[in-house]
Amino acid sequence: MKAAVLIFPGINRERDMARAINMTCGHEPAMVWHGERELPAGTDLVVIPGGFSYGDYLRCGAIAARAPVMDAVRAFAAKGGLVLAVCNGFQIACEAGLLPGVLMRNENLRFICRDVYLRVERSDTPFTRGYNAGQVIRVPVAHGEGNYIADGETIARLEGEGRVIFRYASPDGMIDPNWNHNGALNAIAGIVNERGNVLGMMPHPENHVEAALGSTDGRGLFAGLAETLKRAA
């Protein structure tokens, strides 16, 4: 594994992410500044972390999505490189055209900071091989704009092609409006691109990797990624 964690002004989860990768994969990722035009040689995983890039000015993620480093990320993804985009990173990935759709203001207009339950829809992706399909995991969210929407045709394609990877669910895995805290269409919490190598998700798996914080449900994602990259090597 040779991970690169991107840093934009206003991003604040990059150290959580680096720490989680280190704790779960035993690898210290490179931290890559947004003005770079190339990723470090040999990079096999790009992580776009959460935070408030550019203070959420204009639209969440809009300005970061146009940073020089994102051209390198688009080229990396086009060649099949793995990209994990979390929270503001998900918003950036959508704005950058790496993923379809938009994250809108939460339906209840509130910033939501709490643990949520996610149903893992598939285990046969590079990101989720550490989980079983249908498994429910508990991870935190912290966002004001996580309400996923896309046009009807895009949603139909996402669903038809099995590209919804995580959904907000009840603790026993039922999809229920009461547990869809931000109002996302079809309770969508995480999706992959057409090729399956770019994952965007609002919740923070990187914050549930050590028992002291109450749950280690996020470990499966990093362990799965490490296993994917090990097998590819």
Added chain:
Amino acid sequence: MKARVTVTLKSGILDPQGKAVEGALRALGLQGVTAVRQGKVFDIELESADKAKAEVLLKQAADKLLANTVIENYKVDVVG
């Protein structure tokens, strides 16, 4: 040359901020407001004195950055 780009949400896109403003207007006792949609206005100053060129440039600006055309429409007005 001055110009204004107005960005609005496409119809059918839920606008919780507009809804909240609508509710607040109602709470103020202002009668007769049936709907509010919130948008953005960009006042832009340009080097060019050529209106056609300015419109091309602003359209690029809107497509590339100012609007997310998945959810938003925009209108370019060159003021002169």
